[in-house]
Amino acid sequence: xxxxxxxxxxxxxxxxxxxxxxxxxxxxxxxxxxxxxxxxxxxxxxxxxxxxxxxxxxxxxxxxxxxxxxxxxxxxxxxxxxxxxxxxxxxxxxxxxxxxxxxxxxxxxxxxxxxxxxxxxxxxxxxxxxxxxxxxxxxxxxxxxxxxxxxxxxxxxxxxxxxxxxxxxxxxxxx
Numbered sequence: 092x093x094x095x096x097x098x099x100x101x102x103x104x105x106x107x108x109x110x111x112x113x114x115x116x117x118x119x120x121x122x123x124x125x126x127x128x129x130x131x132x133x134x135x136x137x138x139x140x141x142x143x144x145x146x147x148x149x150x151x152x153x154x155x156x157x158x159x160x161x162x163x164x165x166x167x168x169x170x171x172x173x174x175x176x177x178x179x180x181x182x183x184x185x186x187x188x189x190x191x192x193x194x195x196x197x198x199x200x201x202x203x204x205x206x207x208x209x210x211x212x213x214x215x216x217x218x219x220x221x222x223x224x225x226x227x228x229x230x231x232x233x234x235x236x237x238x239x240x241x242x243x244x245x246x247x248x249x250x251x252x253x254x255x256x257x258x259x260x261x262x263x264x265x266x
Contacts, residue, residue: 093148095156095171096206098198103156103170103206105148110157111139113166122188126221128245147173153211155183158199170199172207172216176245180207181217184230196230204234205264208257218253219244228253235263 093105106114115138118124118131132138147154155171168186175181182203184196200218207213218236220227221244228251236253244250 095153096202096210097161098202100161101167101195101199101202102159102161103199103202104159106142106145106155106157106169108139108142110166111135111142114138114142114169117168117185117187120188123185126224126227126247127185128247150174153180153207156203158184158186158195167195170196171203172211172213175217179217180213180215181219182207182231182234183218184227191226196227197233200230200234201264204255204260208260213257215254215256218255219250221247222249222251235259 092107095103095105097103112135115132115135118129118138124131132141145154151174153172155169155173157166158168158170159166167190168184170184172180173183182200184200186195204216207216217239218231218234220231222241231253234255236255239252239254241249241251244252
């Protein structure tokens with residue numbers, strides 16, 4: 092297990108093959124993937140193949156990470172950074188519906204921004220969401236990310252884009 096960072100309640104680590112069943116379950120919930128543009132995995136085996144073939148860690152030095160609760164060692168979702176198709180680093184997150192409204196998305200995303208700016212020395216990180224995905228937009232706003240633009244995103248029309256730069260993050264969070 093390669094741990095990336097942690098918060099008071101959560102551990103963020105690289106995906107492991109043993110996460111395949113949880114990844115399959117997560118992407119099987121239509122409410123969880125409603126605004127993502129991603130299809131569900133066909134099977135646990137397909138989720139395992141996704142994890143085996145996940146190259147972001149080796150190619151970019153970062154990626155999406157499993158989010159594990161410290162108190163119960165539960166896989167509650169994922170959060171992390173990704174070099175996207177437009178060559179921007181974006182923050183993304185996805186959690187089981189039973190774990191919504193517990194602050195996990197904001198908490199883990201803030202830790203990812205900190206890791207991106209402090210450990211990876213990135214200068215800017217963006218966040219994108221369907222304009223209908225009010226929960227994800229609320230998280231981006233809680234992180235104090237600035238609205239940037241409306242645009243299509245991976246086939247999702249009228250998506251909203253937010254961004255944060257290193258200087259603003261450091262000022263807001265006394266880094």
